Amino acid sequence: MVSPLKPPERRLIYVVEPHPIAAFHLAITLSRNSAAEVILSGVNLPADASFSDDPFVLIIDANALPFALAAFLRTARTVFHNARVLIIGNHLSDDELCRLLFHGASGFVGYQKVEEEICAAVDALTQGHLWFPPQLLERYVMLSSALEKQTRGDHGGLSPRETEVIGLLQRRLSNKEIGCALGISERTVRFHLQNIFEKLGVHDRHSALELAESVDPPQLPMELSVLKAA
Known part of the structure; x- marks a missing residue:
């Protein structure tokens, strides 16, 4: 049948x-x-x-x-x-x-x-x-990662890839969207997030976002102000 x-x-x-x-x-x-x-x-x-x-x-x-x-x-x-x-x-x-x-x-x-x-x-x-377009996502990842470094500093020793991930996390992207932007699997995104949570001393993405947003950002360089312009 x-x-x-x-x-x-x-x-x-x-x-x-x-x-x-x-x-x-x-x-x-x-x-x-x-x-x-x-x-x-x-x-x-x-x-x-x-x-x-x-x-x-x-x-x-x-x-x-x-x-x-x-x-x-x-x-x-x-x-x-x-x-x-x-x-x-x-x-x-x-x-x-x-x-x-x-x-x-x-x-x-x-x-x-x-x-x-x-x-x-x-x-x-x-x-x-x-x-x-892939080239647009590459540029966005670069800008977002640089913005994250400029705003948050060393971030407790996050690796370059982890800095990219948390930068995209703050844009409220899902794990699948983060993976799409970085060209990695959702499983790899979850692996990086777990490492980020451990280094930041938090237990989930909500707490990581609260911690990140509690920091007042400094004056941004012209290159990075592209993202936050109205």
């Missing part, structure tokens, strides 16, 4: 896009994924999503928002801990993309690649991966 095919997992997608025609076009493109459930929310954060325990993808049009994207992004990730934020846009520099990643974005798709990439990007984010 042949077992029935398992239905694809639902992909809940909220689209923050103020232009109705662009929003409709995005919805049509996303509907190619048979498991996608697309909800258009204009320029407002989806209020009903805060009551859901299921992970979902929040798509934001970077070039269409009438207010600062970084602040909007910080609010979105604070209110919706289960959101995976995908930015679409055009003419964004590597520094701007690093800044978006710093503030909680999980992926980016340029306007010219929306048709061919956005469904794959949504699937990747839903599975806990990042969707950024």
